[in-house]
Amino acid sequence: MARRLSRRAGPExxxxxxDGDDIPEPVRPPVPRAAAALTPYLAVLAAADAVPLxxxxxxxxxxxxxxxxxxxxxxxxxxAEALLDDGTAVVPLVLGRAPSRALRxxxxxxxxxxxxxxxxxxxxxxxxxxxxxxxxxxxxxxSARR
Numbered sequence: 001m002a003r004r005l006s007r008r009a010g011p012e013x014x015x016x017x018x019d020g021d022d023i024p025e026p027v028r029p030p031v032p033r034a035a036a037a038l039t040p041y042l043a044v045l046a047a048a049d050a051v052p053l054x055x056x057x058x059x060x061x062x063x064x065x066x067x068x069x070x071x072x073x074x075x076x077x078x079x080a081e082a083l084l085d086d087g088t089a090v091v092p093l094v095l096g097r098a099p100s101r102a103l104r105x106x107x108x109x110x111x112x113x114x115x116x117x118x119x120x121x122x123x124x125x126x127x128x129x130x131x132x133x134x135x136x137x138x139x140x141x142x143s144a145r146r
Contacts (some may be wrong), residue, residue, distance in 0.1 A: 026075045034070035035087025041111060046138045048113060053089035058124055067127060068113045068135050069089075077087065080126060081087040081107060092126040094119065099129075106132035113121065113138060 032053075038045070038060045069086035080092030093107065093114065106112070111113075113135045116127040 010012065019106065030072070030075060030083060030085070030089050030090040032085050032087050034072075034085040037070055038039050038087055038111070041135050041139050043136065044068075045113075049140070050086075052088045053084065053086045056089070056091065056118055058120070058125070061125070062117050063146050064115065065127065066113070066115050069111070071110055071112050078124065079122065079125075081129075084112065084127065092121065092124065094121055094126045094128050096128055096130070101127060103132055104146055106134065107128075109134045109136070111135035112135050120137070 001101060011100070022052040045068045048068070051065045053069065055069060067084060067086065071085040072083040072085050072090070074080045074092070076083055078092045080094050080146065082093045083090050084093050093116070095103070095107075097109060107114075107129060109132075113133045114129050116129040119126050119128045
């Protein structure tokens with residue numbers, strides 16, 4: 001009986017890893033760092049009722065949201081066009097099947113105001129962008145009108 005319950009490597013108990021060096025590192029989400037950079041745009045984001053990214057959770061999937069933040073280049077671990085950082089969290093931005101050229105061009109700007117649908121992509125919450133605007137230009141126009 002003791003032999004059957006042993007943890008020795010053998011045909012019944014294959015070895016997955018020889019030592020700790022073989023164990024892959026878990027994918028860690030990127031650290032948000034855009035809080036200071038977005039300070040000039042906080043009034044515009046508040047006026048637009050933008051949702052902070054840290055408020056999005058699994059219950060948000062399928063919901064259309066308006067979010068704003070700084071665009072960061074995509075990381076290899078995420079299959080996304082870019083990452084959006086609002087200082088509270090970092091969320092991948094993905095595109096639908098046939099995105100317009102205007103949407104692709106708008107997503108190339110550094111500071112974005114994005115309307116999109118929250119989706120779960122490969123176990124990670126992402127925003128599928130449907131519209132995007134340059135947050136810097138919107139802030140400039142909004143402050144000129146005030």
